[in-house]
Amino acid sequence: MRANPFSLKAFSPANQVFAKLTHQTIEIHRLDGTLLQTLKLSGPEVNEAAFSPDGQLLTARTSQGETRVWNVKTGQQLAQLKATNPSKRASFRHFSRDLPKSLVFSPNNSLLALAETPGTKNLVEVWSLGNTPRRVASLSQSERVSTMAFSPDNRALVCGSAGGSLRWYDVATQKMKAEVRNGSAMVWDIVFTPQGLVVGERGQSPATLTLYDVPSIRNSAQRPGGQKPLLQKKTQIASGLHIAMWDKLAISPQGRFFATASYSGAREIVVGHLSTGVPLARLEVDMFRVESIAFSPDGTRLTCIGHSMANGQMQVVSYRRPTPEKQTR
Template sequence: MASAGRPPQPPPRGPAADLTGHRRAVNTVAFSPDGRLLASGGNDRTVILRDVTDPAHPTTVAGLTGHRGAVNAVAFRPDGRLLASGAGDWTVVLWDVTDPARPARWAPLVHRRPGLLLRDGWRQGGVHAVGFSPDGRWLACGVDRTVVLWDVGDPARPVRCAVVTHNRRLWRSGPVEAVMFGPDGRLLATGSSGDRNTGVLWDVGDPARPVRIAVVRPQARDWAKALTSGGGPAVHSVAFSPDGRSLATGSGDLGVVSGTYGSWRHGAVMLWDLGDPAHPVRTGSGTVPLPRGGDTAQVYAVAFSPDGRSLASGCENATVTLWDVTDPAHLAATATLVGLRGAVRDLAFRPDGRLLAGCGAGGTVRLWDTS
């Protein structure tokens, strides 16, 4: 059974470096597979590449421009030679970063704009998430309420392979905010802010025909009241453990305040056992308490450390928490990372596990030493 617990007050850690350069909120960060480069994208419609070989003295390598909307997602291909950036202009751009100082742009992957778009928070339509398969051939994109799979084996001639609706009931679905392939490439996890099916596992053994095999729903203290007052808790972020045996989701632990018309949300991190991917089992959870009455603290970002022993979560209330997940049934908060202002929108571990990058509404990228 799942075990929920609020973290104690672990000692806070300050940032190892504070990276500026974006003029507005930063929505996404990603490390290159060799750990040398850090890519970030933001509401200023740009992607910045930095060399973080020496985290104390990062240097800007290149600024990538051309999107006509906020950059919501970036991802490196596993070989490190290609970078994908997805934006609010409904496009994904593939960049050849073999020479990071002279990135070359391929033709954009263009997605169809919906006839009707119900906007949700700071997710204002377009491409919200991107992720490469482990072999680098396939790219999954979260585009409004759909998941789109592309064959990018030849970046000069990408081929759209499949488009699936995240929620079968379109009117009850929200933007697809997270996508991630499992380590074996056969599973794809997605998250959205719909009332139902907010987390979905897909079998993509045949990428042209993705099959929905399971739904993971976050915790809600009273689903019936939650759905009538504030909507079901969203899955804003997903992350597979390095061995593929567990899935982490970041959401809100939603409950209804007695005597009011609204709802309140604690941040919630949940772990799911994928021994049988068709029947995921929630093994453990942890909540981030609200610092003040009336605040909200939904978890917008989760990331496993490369060794799989730690999980980082980033909250709407600017809290970054490190969790010990060696016992999946009993998550234990080990550190609170400070320095970001505003909602934490993305987190990424460097492949060696010694550095964590975070970004958010405050417009900066922070690096923390996690060694």
């Protein structure tokens, strides 16, 4: 299957399908390459997409900020969300590569968060995806948002920034409940797990994974003096396991294992224990670009999708989750 390096935009481990973009068309494929749906669009070029956690919905956004939502099985369009300020979206396509999660569904599929950048004002919008989609929150940011994640109860949204800040918002009230800043390192991914919130950061120093205590945020109250309670750092899981520019992160559904890779230039995936950061394996990857890594729903397999080093074709590789004694492919 031939593909240009920027065509793969979303992968759903829940139902083992991926979305491939070609100018004004979105193709949904099984991992064996079987075409399931072709969504034809008109207007601006589509340049990013994301599946819902259960793989039932797909959202995509154009270079001018228009966002659409479809039913994956039927191909029916369910929503069309207009950009806040479309006249200032011309540059959106040029930095979407740096936003790991600028389109994020809530766990129950009822909400969709969009990282906006109209002009110089950074903004995150949250939309309710009912019968009549509506904007339910607009969260102004002091820095460009690089990644986002909803809490497991769908009530909170955590935003990470390119400047190193991490903010926890109550969606219903639109109030920021907690904030922490870790220097100037970019927050490139955040993932909720049963153990807490895993945060990936990268800067001039080696990239790191850090675990934050979620109950300390969820149950926090205002501190004396009106200070906002900060996110409490629990454990630094890993630092500099292979290269300084991690930008792909996968956490097993049970929260026991992690996997990291780099979008460009990486020749390996590092798999390790989330609780200790100890690597289990370094899996060789014969790809010049890794587009996506994800654990299977039962956590026993790891899928990597990217572009072959040999011929540039789209390549899908599935690994059995390695153990210290046995590493198989």
